[in-house]
Amino acid sequence: MQNLEHILKHHNLRITQVRLEILQFFQTNKIALTHADLETFFSKKFDRVTIYRTLTSFLENGLLHKIPDDSGIAKYALCHHEGTEHTHDDHHVHFKCKKCEKIECLHNLEIPKLHLPKKYKMEHANLLIEGICAYCNP
Amino acid sequence: MQNLEHILKHHNLRITQVRLEILQFFQTNKIALTHADLETFFSKKFDRVTIYRTLTSFLENGLLHKIPDDSGIAKYALCHHEGTEHTHDDHHVHFKCKKCEKIECLHNLEIPKLHLPKKYKMEHANLLIEGICAYCNP
DNA sequence: CCTATTTTTGCAACTTTATTGCATTAAAGT
């Protein structure tokens, strides 16, 4: 596993305290996080707005992806195409647990191919599955 | 096709002016709509809050479903299990056009079965496909 | 290692999206 500074540099991001700590927080908590999650944890250290901007810069530089979800609150998770040149994170599955409300990426699962109606051109697919996750399943 | 009043009644909703008109608006515009879309159209007639509450009641009573989407703005579309007792609208595909930004339901497409990791239990799946829609595709 | 340049951060103000409480009005049941 690469170290934090290396990862930031590799994504053309300056190395700053905020970024190091937020990146680490994502690595530790392996689930999707909201701005509110980060704010709860970092509010004494970093400004709300800075956290927003950090999320945006991570998003733009391909460190995070945004997860579509009907809650209306933006959720982010780490992309995981470390090393490999062209492993798009574009086609993976997200799982949202109805019990603990956590969203995680199921990186191993591929979204099956699909036959779209005529003239529709697919560029990107995102599958969100809801149910009970392994940790909440008795 | 059933008439508006019948549909409302069938979903245990009182028949009111707001509901009739909003339901009709959804039937006319076959795409997913936001609160803002409705407000633009109805602001002179109905209160913002009433529109919110109408959306919520339609959602709770199974007339509409919410579409997960990373824009952060809630989008709603008609469910279409008219008549048939148990055609869950739970497993269908949404298409978001990158050009016109419209989201539509591809009711004909089924989400393919998927093999989840151990102990994960799926209850619901939602596939969002992004690309170019038939109308924007030259 | 010091300075110049560029980017990031924090603060304040603001916008947009959504919710709550309550009095008034409208719909449905008898």
Added chain:
DNA sequence: ACTTTAATGCAATAAAGTTGCAAAAATAGG
């Protein structure tokens, strides 16, 4: 028609996200 129950409008408030700008920090170049 009257009573009960639910829906609506208005005002206020909350939550989520954005913008502008000055100060501070990070990188690049000598």
